[in-house]
Each structure stands twice: as C-alpha cells, then as structure tokens.
Amino acid sequence: MTKILIIDDEAAIRDVMAASLRDEGYHVQVAHDGESGLAQLREFQPQIVFLDIWMPGALDGIEVLNRARPEFPQTEFVMISGHGTIETAVKATKLGAWDFIEKPLSMDKIFIVIANILSFLQERNEKSALLNKLRKSIALIGETQGVVQVKQLISRVAPTQSWLLITGEHGSGKELCAQNIHYLSPRASRPFVDINCAAIAEDLLDAELFGIEKGALPGVDKTRKGKIELADGGTLYIEEITEMNPQVQQKLFRFLQEKKFVKVGGKQTIEADVRVIASTPRNIEQALKENKFREDLYHRMNVSPFHVPDLKSRKDDIPTLISYFGDMFSRDSGEVKKVFSEKAIQDMKQHSWPGNIRELKNFIERVYILTPGEFVDVHDLRFAGLGENSSSSQNLDEIANFRDARAKFEKDYLIQKIQENSGNISRTAEMIGLERSYLHRKIKAYGIDVN
Numbered sequence: 001m002t003k004i005l006i007i008d009d010e011a012a013i014r015d016v017m018a019a020s021l022r023d024e025g026y027h028v029q030v031a032h033d034g035e036s037g038l039a040q041l042r043e044f045q046p047q048i049v050f051l052d053i054w055m056p057g058a059l060d061g062i063e064v065l066n067r068a069r070p071e072f073p074q075t076e077f078v079m080i081s082g083h084g085t086i087e088t089a090v091k092a093t094k095l096g097a098w099d100f101i102e103k104p105l106s107m108d109k110i111f112i113v114i115a116n117i118l119s120f121l122q123e124r125n126e127k128s129a130l131l132n133k134l135r136k137s138i139a140l141i142g143e144t145q146g147v148v149q150v151k152q153l154i155s156r157v158a159p160t161q162s163w164l165l166i167t168g169e170h171g172s173g174k175e176l177c178a179q180n181i182h183y184l185s186p187r188a189s190r191p192f193v194d195i196n197c198a199a200i201a202e203d204l205l206d207a208e209l210f211g212i213e214k215g216a217l218p219g220v221d222k223t224r225k226g227k228i229e230l231a232d233g234g235t236l237y238i239e240e241i242t243e244m245n246p247q248v249q250q251k252l253f254r255f256l257q258e259k260k261f262v263k264v265g266g267k268q269t270i271e272a273d274v275r276v277i278a279s280t281p282r283n284i285e286q287a288l289k290e291n292k293f294r295e296d297l298y299h300r301m302n303v304s305p306f307h308v309p310d311l312k313s314r315k316d317d318i319p320t321l322i323s324y325f326g327d328m329f330s331r332d333s334g335e336v337k338k339v340f341s342e343k344a345i346q347d348m349k350q351h352s353w354p355g356n357i358r359e360l361k362n363f364i365e366r367v368y369i370l371t372p373g374e375f376v377d378v379h380d381l382r383f384a385g386l387g388e389n390s391s392s393s394q395n396l397d398e399i400a401n402f403r404d405a406r407a408k409f410e411k412d413y414l415i416q417k418i419q420e421n422s423g424n425i426s427r428t429a430e431m432i433g434l435e436r437s438y439l440h441r442k443i444k445a446y447g448i449d450v451n
Helices: 009-025 034-044 061-071 086-094 107-137 145-157 174-183 200-211 246-258 282-290 296-300 311-333 342-350 355-368 378-384 388-395 404-420 425-432 436-447
Strands: 003-007 027-031 046-054 074-079 099-102 164-165 192-196 233-239 260-262 268-273 275-280
Touching: 003 009, 003 034, 009 027, 009 107, 027 034, 034 046, 034 061, 034 099, 034 107, 046 061, 046 107, 046 275, 061 086, 061 378, 074 086, 074 107, 086 099, 099 107, 145 174, 145 311, 164 174, 164 296, 174 192, 174 233, 174 275, 200 246, 246 296, 282 296, 311 342, 342 378, 355 378, 404 425, 404 436
Parallel strands: 003 027, 003 046, 046 074, 074 099, 164 275, 192 233, 233 275
Antiparallel strands: 260 268
C-alpha cells in the first residue's frame, strides 16, 4: 500500500486531505510541524510527502526538505503553500521537490500528482531491478589477486567521469570490465554502445563513429547517427582502439577536448556527453613506437592504468569459472549441472588457454554438448578437444601471437575429430556443429590430409 505523509500546521487541510486520500486506498499519516514531520518520516517511511512551506516553529518546509532529501532519497516531496512565490518554488525544486502546489488545494490535481509520482517510482524500481539483474549477469568471477585488484579498480573508477584505456589479451574480459564500469556508474540507465575498430573497414570507421550526412558518400541516402551520438549520456566502448587510423584518432582526441564533433560530410557542430572506455590487446609501448596510437590520446586516456590479467596468471580461478559457466549452461539448456572430476580440473588448469576466459567458456559449453553423462572426466575433455598432454600447452606458449595459437588449436582439434570419424567429413561437421562447406574450407586452409 502506498504510504503518504502530510506535514501541515493547518488542521483543516490535514484532515480533508487525509480523509480524501484514505478513501482512495492510500495509507496516510499526518504531522503538524517540521520537527514532528521529520520524526514521522523516519518512523513511517512514506513514498510521498506533501509538505507545507510556511509552518511555525524552528523548521519551515524548506528546511525540512533540505534535511530530509539526503536522508530519504527514495521519497518524493510535493511542496504546498498559500503564499508561494516563484523564487520559493525554484528554491524547492533545486532542493529536489517533485512539484509545487498552491492553496487552496485541488484534490483532482493532488490525485494527478500522486499518479505521476507512482508511475515514476514504478519505472524507477523496474529499472533498478533490471540493473541489479544485469550487474549479477556480468559479474567478474574469481578471487585470485589479479581479479581482486581489477574489481577494486572498477569500484574506484566507476563513479568518475574519466576516460579509460583497458589493456589485456584477447578473451581476457576487457569488455566485461567496461560493462561493469558503466553499470556501476551514474550513467547506468543510459546507453552502453560498443564499436570494434578491427571489424570495420578503415575508410568507414569515421562515419561509424561520428555519423554521416545524406549524400556525403555514394549510396548514403539518409543522414545516419554515429556511435558517439547514439551513446549520448552514456558510455562508448571502443574495442581495439590501436586499429583506428591516425586521422580518426585525431578527431576522437578533439572530441575528448571539446565534447563536440561534426558528422562526415556535415557542417553542423553537435555536442555529446559521452564517457569513452577503450581497450587494446596490443603492447602499448610498441603501438606508440610504431605510431599505431597517438601519444596525446594515450596520455589523455591512460588516467588510471587498467590491465586485465590473462587466464594463465589466474589458474586457481578455473574451478570457480567451471562451476559458474556450468550453472549458466545448465540453466539455459535445462540440463542437470555436470560434475568435473578432480583430474579433469587439474588437466584444465595445466592447459595454457591462449584464448583466455572466452576460450574456457566456449570449451565448457562444448563439453556440455558432447558429454552425455552428468560426470566429466579426462577422456571427456579429450573428446571435446583439450590437448592430450601438457606438452601441447608448452608448444602453445612458444607461439608469438593469439592468431597463430588459435590456428594451431583449430588445426589439431579438426585433425583429431576427423580421425575419430574415420575421415568422414559430413559426420565430423555434424559432430562439431559446423557447416560441411565451412569445414571443407578449414581443411583446405590448414592443409589437412583427409585421405
């Protein structure tokens, strides 16, 4: 039941309002001055307060509002007065009042104000519930020192407006960190927009980021908003920023300085309030040396050095991650959660995981698909494609970059699966969930002998 408090020194107004509101099903309490009103606020905990401005005693309505707003942020205050002025109304609004109603009071107007407040409160509660659910779904899993340090850094930087640069290997969780920063920030209810510079052609990146005017390029038949404009009020996450060409980096730096930009082919200056979080898997010092990253942009974004550790350095988190991803897949598929043997867990901890958390997650999903029983042992890991022994992991450690490591993993995995199916490509494709034509292209690309 909605609880409403009326604070007014006029008994007639208190009685009429309280009776009318009770008739409509509201739970109502009253107070005759500021001091008793504050006491009722603490005891009654109302959602809505109707507060008279001019009251006798040490506390008038403005002072009650001034004291109560910080203490009761979830309560909405409606000011009422028979001697109101524009100056008083403005002051009350600046202190956080929802509305200002002049006496003599109209109950019709009061009911409209209540309806508007309740609609707002319901929407706010729904958003809060969704945000809490989202925050749980993107939680950073693990308790090793590196993860704890990342969590602590997120809690420090999230409330700020600082632009950030996140470094870390592919699949280590950089985007997840950016999402946590956004959804723990004051911008949480505003958009989180992402763009991957490595996935967009170099000559199109400017338009993708800043937007483009109609007719600026062949085939552009209407004006389009860019990622910055779409993220107005929220956060823009730029993935692989070191793949952004120098000209666009310069334009981004100018936007950082001025909070203004111009669309491709446009003339109008557009303002946007955007927090930018960028990431890169590259070695920053090397990127600066090779002129892949502007030094002024780097120094402006690297306010708080933020590095996400790879899975190799936090292998004690693997059992926790296995359990977490297992919960996720069993919930999504409706299957019973699988139990991994101690030996299986130890083998997974010995693996190098060049693709980091992303590779581990995908592997566990594969294990759930390929393992019919509820118990996962070493042979199930082998069947799902984990290396036969630690020497394969050591070989992967010697590979210079992620692309080569992934290629080696894919080639070894496909060879094993093709052998298990006696060279039958159709059966292999069906088993591992690939289109037959795509598997043929992979076989050709890796030079795998299927005869």
